[in-house]
Amino acid sequence: MVSTVNLTKPAAKDSSVDGPRYVARAELVLAGPDHRPLGKAGLDPDPLEHLAAVFAQVRTEAGEAAELVVDLVPVPGRQVARRRRALMRRATRRGPSAFGEQLGGGGCAGGVMEVLRDGLGVSAGGGAKRAARVPRQSDLSEGVGKFTPGADAQVFAVQVLVRCVARHPQQAQARLHQMLAAMEAFSGENRFVPVGPKWGPWRRYSNTWWLRHRFDRRLERGDFAPARRQWVTWQEIAGLLKPPTARCDAPNVTRCGGVVPPAPAALPTWTGQRDVLPLGRVTGPDGNERLAGAYAKDVLFGASYGKSGFGKTEKALVECLARAYAGDGAWFLDPHGAAWQRARPYLAHPAAAGRVWEINLARPAMDDRMACWNALSMEGRVIEEVQDVVGSVVGAIASAHAWGENATRARTILSSAARTLAHLSHHMVSTGHPELQPTIFQIKTLLEDEEWRETALSVLGPGEAVFWRKSFPNLESSAVNPVTNALYRLDNSLSLKAFLGSPRSAYDVRRAMDERQVVFVCPSGTGESDELVTALLLFDLFRAGASRIDTPVEDLATFWAWADELTAVDGASHGHIAKILEQLRKFEVRFMGMTQMAMRLSNETRAALMQNQSLLSATAADFDEAGFVAKRLPGIDAETVLGLDKYEYIQSVMLRGKRTTPFRVRGVPVDEVYADYRNEAGLPALDAAIDKNLDRRTVGEILATQRGLDDAILAHLTTRRTPPPRPSGHSSGDVVRTLRPV
Template structure:
């Protein structure tokens, strides 16, 4: 075709392309065949550079938004070994007829060439056809045989090959340009042989398979899958493996769908989760047969779990499905959600009447007077023995010291706070014995005890001498700097309206011991308390550890399974004062299960990270950076660091205990709460659920709680003023008088 015709065709195409998005697409077609005899091999397969690099670069130029397409189709059919053997024998016979050769020329004895002129010259000079040393036929050299047989050596497996390239665009020049780019990319396989297009090529006219007498046959091959190559061409798998393999790490093209690394299939022994109580959901897995199913692990095998990976890649969503599964299975479930978003996402799925009576909610973002809040008094001694005072002291002092980074040098501050907590806890025990639990002091009475000497003397008059000795002999000598260290912390707590409401009730509506006994479903949302977040998280985690240890006196057959999930584990680990590690190390025997989610395992404290890795029975990882991925890969045999780095969003690599044995890591696809529990979604039932939570936790309005807290110091002082002191009680008992005590109990 002349340049004039080409320009005319291009002008028409420009006008057609400008007519709108529904205009006709131009198609360029080409069928590629081996340029030389098919026993000549293509280039040796190499991985560096990856041959797919150039192919991917060619496809990257395709404007899919404009409707353009580029497709490369490679069809292979195995050739029977008998046919390959016959082909090899024919090549050997041809080599024998040809005789010795060098550089493509036949050789004669004496170094003469093997052309027809040399043969004629030999005949005229009386040289017969016999040229061997004994007058036999000419024998080709071994190198000549190898050269003639080429790649069809004994044992070689051959495949019949058909290569089709089809490109579409809104302009014929672009369609041909994409076609030429793809064909040029295949030159990466060039060796003794190469690929060339079939079809006419006259001057600048090179339509290849677009000519009318080839177009129909090409389309049948392309769309119907007919296999009828334009010429016989056999290849070995090594020659085309570079095009059939997945992209390697040396293929840096971004427009390539990657496998994400080699991860074994899910074990066949994993049970399929359909909501049964004894199965813990994991996610969607693909078996060796290619079938997908919602798999799980046996709940009795899952003790502690760790989930690592980037933010927004589905760790929390996976935890919510598991949290809801255990809640509906009848187990107790506890979720510490510092950001509140997870709890509010799952809450509409808990409005079912079968679950509403077990749902608890602690949301510290509610600060309005009309908002309802459950109370929790860490100093409360209701249902506790006097010898448990030391646990209360350890919990409160440890939480505050850890949250405010009191090191070993803050011994005086620790001593002051420890004695204050001990004194108020013993006072709580006295008030409960007197029948007045509503007068128990809270953490906000610690400041009153330290700064109001008259109030402190009233308290000490009703406590043993061993408790009062510190305050009367040692406390007056305390330096102001040590005292201010403690009072500054208390002022900060007092500045948080939500914490005053949560910790300011003498009686606890939130009681973890009751939650365990009733298999409650608890949502803990400490967010919104500002700089005091760490204090409340530390208190809650120690309370979890303490209640787990309290199950030591419960017969094994009566233990209730209680699950705890902690989101953003790194954010609360620093304030946990080692309690998370203790939970992981000691609570297994008491049916307490713990699941932690975090973005960065390396930011966990050493003791928490070591305990989590040592005792975890479920390890789940999604995409992470190189350091985090390397840390996780060491715990997943056979998984490469790069594989973990490239895990797709809402996909995980997991390893779990299965009947007492650890499984090999396997790939899991995430489950959305909205898909798994779609039938339970009922946002219209949230008002009724809130009323049920009010009843479950005896929630009161924030305004009422704060009003009573402001009056609590005076109420305790008035009661103690009317109550006989320890000295008076002893004297009265010696005289046999008990009327005063009976009158006080009547109060």
């Protein structure tokens, strides 16, 4: 069966550029005999760099064009062998030679006469036959040139056509000369030269009237009819056929992004399965593209690195929404609030709307509704959890304000105040008044109002009064300034006063974990206290996760946490992200972090993240960051990571307990993956559901309650004081026992 291939070029579209255009043409042929080889171009420098530089100067918008057409036709091996035998016979007749000159004889005529004598068997002296001269092996090799016996199946007939179009004839001719100069990169014993007249400055090449029509017909129709026979081997012409390498620095070269293995065929294709986490679009070994995923049970922690705006947050949103629709709990720390706004229409879908929490601290108005969180609340907790509550509050405030180990006095004062108020909260809850629990704003009152402090101590155990009555009075008056200054700064943020100022908490991460809630936390807009609220949230996340030790592992609901802009978050957490990565896996808490610069993470966070990650994703970064990530991606170099396009990633993931080779992933936007889940009409219902889930109140109501909380607590303790619990065990006084009838 014979198939016909149409090589005719499509008709050029009408150019929008007015005015005449001029064409310069040239057909290139080998300057010397075709058995003399061209130069074997290497890879460094790339032989295509000069050609690419010429093409980079072509202004297509101005009607210019440049073409270099290389046509190859395989030469049958028997023709190559016939050509080689002819060359060997000529070398034999020529005899010994050196540097291209024949040895012996009297020049050209003498050489001819000697050939005749050898053929007749007549000697030069008197007719006796002289022994024929045997050519040396080097002479035969030089005579055959590149057509060695091993090259029979590697020889091609070649045709090279060059055409340049410009708005001025001299400009077209100059561009043609640039192309001819670039072809000098392939020169060796032989070289490409143009066909046509070259008489002084008159160099028309194939633009002459007797060559032009034949040139254009071959270029347009794809005819193969070179001006002369010229054969080349694949080694000579490979430099023109290969793609540009990384060493070709021309700006107009499309980069392939380095060599990245295809995605493993064993990766599942994500179609919405509950047990699969979507990754993005991958191309498999068969060349087909699909939306791949990773098994959720294999993904414990993840790290995503790369430039801002290259799709890290979008990828995280795709993952978060997938887990929300699958029924898992999710917690997304969104410092800027952009991710929440993008996710809202998709969370309004009935599959997730009833489980959504929103904590948005971005500049609320007095009539805006907001959820509340009392970091010192003991509602729903036992007395043994006081130490955990105190630890998270003290650690967060100390970390946010960079109190080192030398700030022992400030830490002691803050710890004692937080412990006393936590015990007071437990007292209020146990006596049926959770609406009178103190908040972190009452720490200032405890430190500065002696009457209020003594009233609070009177309902607590005697152990709570030891520090306040023995050690605290002996401290300098300025000793409390670091603590009170940190808390007074909270007064500058209306959103933080509303979020942290209510006695009762609706925001409870432990409840969100157990009830599979979908929580978006947006601390933006809190000003200089951003780090403080972020630290409080992260410390509370760790505390809540660790508190799940009271539940059997098989009964734990999987809870996923994402933290965007991890570098800024890590600065506030001071090591607690590392603790989350190291300890919360056993409590079914999964953590995914996204950051632009891994090198700016703290040493302990960076080490824990790279040690424990089971999903590593990298997009474009600067050279140092790319080098850091590339070392964790076997077979990938920094240049490959450096050259990734927007929304392209190189990922490596755990698959059935084994690490996969790195593979390329193309990110998919949320609106493409979840187009069927978008529910703009359901946004009012979503807001109503959030109001109900978090019992949100207006900012004005919360602040009014917070302003009167000190007086309300004092009034309650003064008018309805209950005696503190007696310590158990023996004492020096009388023991009174209540006798009950048997």
